[in-house]
Amino acid sequence: MNFLKNQKIGFFAYIIVGLMTITTLSIYISNVNKPYYEDMRMNVLFMLIGAIVAILVSIILPQLGDSKGVKILVDVSRIIATVLIIWAGVRFISMRVESFGYIFGSNLELGNEAAFEAGEQAVMLIVIFVITWVLSILASFFDIGKKAY
Numbered sequence: 607m608n609f610l611k612n613q614k615i616g617f618f619a620y621i622i623v624g625l626m627t628i629t630t631l632s633i634y635i636s637n638v639n640k641p642y643y644e645d646m647r648m649n650v651l652f653m654l655i656g657a658i659v660a661i662l663v664s665i666i667l668p669q670l671g672d673s674k675g676v677k678i679l680v681d682v683s684r685i686i687a688t689v690l691i692i693w694a695g696v697r698f699i700s701m702r703v704e705s706f707g708y709i710f711g712s713n714l715e716l717g718n719e720a721a722f723e724a725g726e727q728a729v730m731l732i733v734i735f736v737i738t739w740v741l742s743i744l745a746s747f748f749d750i751g752k753k754a755y
Contacts, residue, residue: 616748617665620684623745624661626738627654627691633731634698642709642724647701653694660687668751680750688742695735702728 631654638646663683667676702725709715709725 614749614751616745616750617668619741619745619748620661620665620750623687623691623738623742624658624665626734626741627657627661627687630654630691630694630731630734630738631658633727633734637724637727637731640720640724640727642718642721643705643728645701647697650694650697650701653690653697657687657690657694660684660690664750672751684746684750688739688746691735691742692739695732695739698728698735699732702732 631651634650634654635646637643660683664680664687667680667683670676706725706728709718709721715721
């Protein structure tokens with residue numbers, strides 16, 4: 607309990623961003639394996655995993671040391687995490703834009719429940735991506751590490 611009391615707000619912000627990124631990753635894997643899509647792009651998967659690793663570095667490294675080099679590495683990993691989350695989201699959106707036209711605006715997919723379910727999940731995932739982007743950007747304004755007494 608003392609460990610948590612000694613943490614700055616950025617620690618908790620990045621815990622939330624990490625959890626949101628893991629949630630995004632799991633929903634992404636679910637969406638690309640839907641019968642309608644089945645089109646996993648490994649680059650989005652690797653970007654999200656890279657973002658999770660960068661978030662872990664941002665959270666763990668300040669606990670181990672407080673030197674200038676550690677602070678630079680933490681700041682760089684925070685930037686990398688945010689960029690990877692945004693980049694993965696943009697790649698995912700580019701994967702789905704055309705299919706939204708077919709699913710929601712075409713008579714070709716009218717009555718195709720698998721298509722509507724996959725499309726609705728993709729829209730939900732885009733919303734979660736955007737929330738994760740915003741939280742990641744906001745979290746980067748807060749310090750991570752132990753409070754100084």
